[in-house]
Each structure stands twice: as structure tokens, then as C-alpha cells.
Amino acid sequence: MSVLEINDIYKSFDDLKVLKGITLHVDEGEVVAIIGPSGGGKSTLLRCATTLTDIDSGSIKIAGIDLDYKDKKSIAAVRGKFGLVFQNFNLFPHYSVRRNITEALVSVHKKSKEEANAICDELLAKMDLSDKGDAYPCNLSGGQQQRVSIARALAASPDILFFDEPTSALDPELTAGVLNVIKELAVEKMTMVIVTHEMNFARDVADRIIFMNGGVIVEEGPAMEVINNPKHERTKAFLAGY
Amino acid sequence: MDWDQLLSTLKQLWQGFGFTFGIFAFTILFSIPLGLLVARGRMAKNIVVSSLVRFYISIMRGTPLMLQLLLVYFGPYYLFGVSTGSIQWGPFNYRFIATVIGFSLNYAAYFAEIFRGGIQSMPIGQYQAAQVLGFSRMQTYFKIILPQVVKRVLPSVTNEVITLVKDTSLAQVLAVTEMFTVAKNLASSQVSVMPFIAAGAFYYIANAIVEIAMNRIERSMNYYS
Numbered sequence: 001m002s003v004l005e006i007n008d009i010y011k012s013f014d015d016l017k018v019l020k021g022i023t024l025h026v027d028e029g030e031v032v033a034i035i036g037p038s039g040g041g042k043s044t045l046l047r048c049a050t051t052l053t054d055i056d057s058g059s060i061k062i063a064g065i066d067l068d069y070k071d072k073k074s075i076a077a078v079r080g081k082f083g084l085v086f087q088n089f090n091l092f093p094h095y096s097v098r099r100n101i102t103e104a105l106v107s108v109h110k111k112s113k114e115e116a117n118a119i120c121d122e123l124l125a126k127m128d129l130s131d132k133g134d135a136y137p138c139n140l141s142g143g144q145q146q147r148v149s150i151a152r153a154l155a156a157s158p159d160i161l162f163f164d165e166p167t168s169a170l171d172p173e174l175t176a177g178v179l180n181v182i183k184e185l186a187v188e189k190m191t192m193v194i195v196t197h198e199m200n201f202a203r204d205v206a207d208r209i210i211f212m213n214g215g216v217i218v219e220e221g222p223a224m225e226v227i228n229n230p231k232h233e234r235t236k237a238f239l240a241g242y
Numbered sequence: 243m244d245w246d247q248l249l250s251t252l253k254q255l256w257q258g259f260g261f262t263f264g265i266f267a268f269t270i271l272f273s274i275p276l277g278l279l280v281a282r283g284r285m286a287k288n289i290v291v292s293s294l295v296r297f298y299i300s301i302m303r304g305t306p307l308m309l310q311l312l313l314v315y316f317g318p319y320y321l322f323g324v325s326t327g328s329i330q331w332g333p334f335n336y337r338f339i340a341t342v343i344g345f346s347l348n349y350a351a352y353f354a355e356i357f358r359g360g361i362q363s364m365p366i367g368q369y370q371a372a373q374v375l376g377f378s379r380m381q382t383y384f385k386i387i388l389p390q391v392v393k394r395v396l397p398s399v400t401n402e403v404i405t406l407v408k409d410t411s412l413a414q415v416l417a418v419t420e421m422f423t424v425a426k427n428l429a430s431s432q433v434s435v436m437p438f439i440a441a442g443a444f445y446y447i448a449n450a451i452v453e454i455a456m457n458r459i460e461r462s463m464n465y466y467s
Contacts, residue, residue, distance in 0.1 A: 050374055051374065079375070079376040082374075083374075086367060090370060092368065092386055104375040
């Protein structure tokens with residue numbers, strides 16, 4: 001069953017056509033990595049799928065719910081079904097790590113404080129941050145902050161998790177911890193869509209790789225195949241740079 | 243040095259300080275929420291609203307506060323023939339009420355621009371993170387944005403609050419018997435600058451307290467950066 005169904009979406013900013021007919025279906029438990037040069041539409045695609053930008057035409061369905069940008073209820077319903085991890089974390093600096101993770105559970109999903117805290121403890125243990133619940137984001141390393149933001153995105157048990165270049169803002173020595181967490185999630189069959197520049201990581205963790213350029217999907221296929229034997233000239237040229 | 247006279251001077255100044263503090267406290271009470279509202283209006287997508295608010299701010303900042311006070315006080319009668327002499331609200335007559343209205347409208351404009359600067363300096367990522375987590379617009383504003391804006395604007399707000407303490411002396415133009423008016427009257431009756439120096443000490447002490455209080459509040463928000 002498809003958790004994410006994107007059908008033939010188009011998106012322009014003024015005269016600039018950024019997405020020119022993207023169709024992407026992601027099955028339950030599948031991990032899809034989106035690669036490609038900057039300005040190719042990867043981030044815009046992610047923003048459209050996560051309700052941050054509306055689309056000009058086409059359709060998006062997440063966990064069986066049609067996303068209708070004119071209908072606030074549909075947007076609210078969809079927002080409970082996915083999690084998004086940002087490139088630069090976007091943690092709430094005035095909240096402790098614990099409150100970053102629990103606040104939406106309490107005030108959006110109406111869970112009790114005890115319930116929210118239990119979920120939080122479990123996630124912190126999973127992220128190897130059990131002793132950081134009372135810390136504030138500014139006291140954590142970039143890698144730790146990103147793991148907190150993954151925990152925050154996971155808190156409401158989403159059906160699918162989106163990552164927008166999760167390690168691009170990190171020092172190289174801090175990326176491993178974050179990538180390991182994502183790998184663990186893949187093992188647990190979490191459905192994920194990951195925009196990344198880490199080719200080795202994409203090959204190791206993704207079931208399928210999408211190569212985007214110029215607002216279209218140029219090539220897609222099993223991760224090994226796309227990375228090791230790209231068919232399209234543009235894909236070859238891009239991967240040659242790594 | 244006439245100690246009795248000094249003592250009686252201080253006593254009368256202290257009585258005047260009651261009105262000074264009243265103007266100060268009511269102005270803070272009204273102008274900060276109003277400033278938040280004006281800031282929202284200034285950033286409104288509706289061009290009519292934002293233009294009107296922009297004009298309001300421009301007038302408030304571009305004309306003397308003393309003139310605005312006079313206009314609020316005399317305006318109702320000269321413009322509309324409304325007599326304000328009999329208005330009394332508890333211990334406050336219309337002189338005092340007009341002063342508070344004038345100060346609040348004026349300071350709201352300044353606060354609004356400070357708040358706007360703070361709100362617009364918030365990274366868009368904070369809104370996006372709140373949005374995808376499902377927070378409503380109100381929740382996003384009050385839980386995520388505003389608390390961070392407060393921290394950002396506090397130093398500028400302190401500046402305005404300190405200025406307000408001193409600006410209360412402008413109320414003398416409406417013959418409100420606040421501290422400065424009292425000092426002026428005492429100085430001319432005693433033929434001495436002593437009342438001015440004593441009043442200056444009062445203002446300075448009041449602002450020293452403001453500084454200490456605002457520093458405390460700033461420090462209480464130092465737990466994150």
C-alpha cells in the first residue's frame with residue numbers, strides 16, 4: 001500500500017517552473033532517497049509534500065488522506081500523519097529538549113503529560129540522548145540537535161518521515177550519529193523519504209533512489225543500480241562529482 | 243541649608259510622584275498590548291490596513307508628544323464641543339486620563355516598531371516547524387514566536403521604558419500635578435534650584451529601579467540563546 005502518492009504535480013514560483021510533472025509513490029516500509037543537483041526541485045518537492053508550499057496542479061495523498069490546500073481540515077489531518085526533519089533542525093530554542101518533543105503531543109494531539117513524557121523517554125533512549133531531556137538546544141552539538149529533531153518528528157507516530165538534507169548543516173564528524181539513527185529507523189521499516197547529498201548513505205539505506213534535475217525525475221530505480229550503473233547521461237555526470 | 247524646607251519639598255515631590263507613577267504604569271499597561279496589535283496591523287497583508295497603521299505610526303513618531311497631549315485634551319471640546327471638565331474616573335480627572343491616552347497612543351507606535359522588528363527577525367524555520375507539527379496559528383504565535391520575540395526586543399523595550407519615566411514630565415503641559423509640575427512650582431516659590439535637583443534624584447532613582455528590574459528579566463531569559 002502506498003503511504004505517499006504524488007501524482008503529476010506542477011509548481012511554479014512566478015515565472016520559474018520548479019516542478020514539471022512529478023509522480024512519486026512510496027510504499028509502506030520503503031525508504032526512498034532523492035538526489036540531484038541544487039535547484040533541481042528536490043526541496044520544493046519535499047515542501048509541497050509536507051504542506052509548506054501549495055501546488056499548482058496534480059494531487060498529493062498521504063496515508064490515504066487527500067491533501068487539499070484550500071481545505072484547512074485536510075491540511076490539519078495530513079499534518080498528523082507525517083514528520084519532517086529540517087536541514088537546520090528548527091528546534092524551539094526556548095524549550096527544553098523534552099518540551100520540544102512533548103509540546104505538540106500535549107497541545108495538538110491532546111495527550112496527557114504523563115503519556116507524552118513516556119513517549120519522550122522512549123525516543124530519547126532510542127536517540128542515545130537519555131540524559132539530555134532537561135538540556136536546551138543551544139547546549140547540544142549539531143548532531144545531538146538533529147537527533148532531537150528526529151525524535152520530535154517521530155513523537156506523534158507518523159506514517160511517513162521526510163528528511164530535508166538532514167546532515168548538510170553538520171560537521172563531517174557529527175553526521176555518523178544522525179545517519180546511524182536513520183539507518184536504524186530503516187531497519188524498523190519506517191517509511192522514509194530522504195533528500196540527501198550523501199551518496200554512500202543513500203546507497204546503503206535507501207531501497208530506491210530518485211534522481212531529480214530541472215524539475216523532473218530523470219532516473220529512478222533500486223539504490224545500487226542508480227548509484228553504480230546510472231543509465232542517464234545527466235545522472236552519470238552528477239554522480240561523477242562524488 | 244533649611245532642612246525643614248527640604249523635607250517639605252521632598253514630601254510634596256513624593257505626592258507628585260504618585261501621578262508620575264500613575265502615568266507611567268497606565269501607559270505601560272495600555273501601550274504594550276496596543277503596540278502588539280499595531281505591529282500586527284503594520285504587517286497585515288491587507289494593504290488598506292497596513293497603510294493606515296503605517297500612517298498612524300508616522301504621525302505619532304513625527305510630531306511632538308506634547309502637541310499630541312494637547313490635542314487629546316482640547317480636541318474633544320474644540321472639535322466636537324464635548325465638555326470634558328466633569329469627567330471623573332475614581333481619583334482621575336480628564337487631565338490625567340487625557341495624559342494616559344496621549345502617552346499610550348504615542349508609545350504604542352514606538353513599541354509597535356520594536357515588536358515588528360523582533361517578529362520579523364524570527365527565522366521562518368520556526369514557523370515551518372510549528373506548522374508541520376500541527377500547531378494552530380494562535381498556538382504558534384503565543385507558544386513559539388512571542389516568547390522568543392520578547393527576549394529579542396527586551397533591550398530596546400528597556401530603552402523606551404526609561405524614556406517614558408522621564409517623558410512623564412511632559413504632562414505638566416496639561417497641568418497634571420505630577421512630580422515635575424510640583425518641582426517647577428516649588429522652585430519658583432522658593433527661588434531655588436533645590437526642588438529641581440531633588441526631582442532629578444527621584445527620576446534617577448526610578449530609572450535605576452527600572453534598569454535593575456529589566457536586567458533581572460533579561461537574565462531570567464538567559465537560559466537559552
